[in-house]
Amino acid sequence: MAFAHAGILREPGTLDVLDAALRSGATVIGGIDPCTLDRDPKGHLDAVFGLAEKHQVEVDIHLHEPGHLGLFSTDLVLERVRALDLRGKVTMSHAYDLGSISESVSRRLRRTGRRDDHGGAVVHRTAFLAGPRFRRRADRAGRGRAA
Incomplete structure (x- = not known):
């Protein structure tokens, strides 16, 4: 990976190092907290x-950003998954604070997930799905299964 x-953008040359790693055989490109970092x-x-x-590789985004951010x-991320047809090739890990969003927003997220399987991205269950409203629907809507 x-x-x-x-x-990626804060330090000059980082993108070139990632590109070189992928040329050398890495099979996954990672991203982290696009807004905050x-x-x-x-x-x-x-x-x-x-x-x-x-490089025709998979994507793993580590998301620690709070709530609505x-x-x-x-x-x-999901817009890009759909636009680039990367269904099944994108994972979002952590997503700790998505459980703090309002019930109405979480309903929209679940509806979107049922409608288009969240564009094919899997959001792995970690701390953000500890709340009871998420436990009931954890297996579908692109949220993955408990690790």
Whole structure:
């Protein structure tokens, strides 16, 4: 896995190192907290998904962003999954605070998940799904299964 723990855009040359790692055989490109670390979610996700498309590798986004900010990043990821037809090739790990979003917003997320299987991305169950409203629906809507 090619993964920059401190973001991709903040340090010059990071994108080149990730590209080299993928050329050398890494099979997954990782991203992390597009809004809070790089403070440029579009740039961050364009870089990650651009490398994934270029090298035909899977994507793993580690998401630690709170509540609605995490939901915003999730929506941006899912837009790219759909646009690039990466169904089944994108994982979102952690997503700790998505459980703090309101019930009405979580209903929208579940409806979207049922309608299009969340664009084919899997959001792995971790701390954010500890709440009772998520336990009932944990197996579908793109949220993965308990690890």
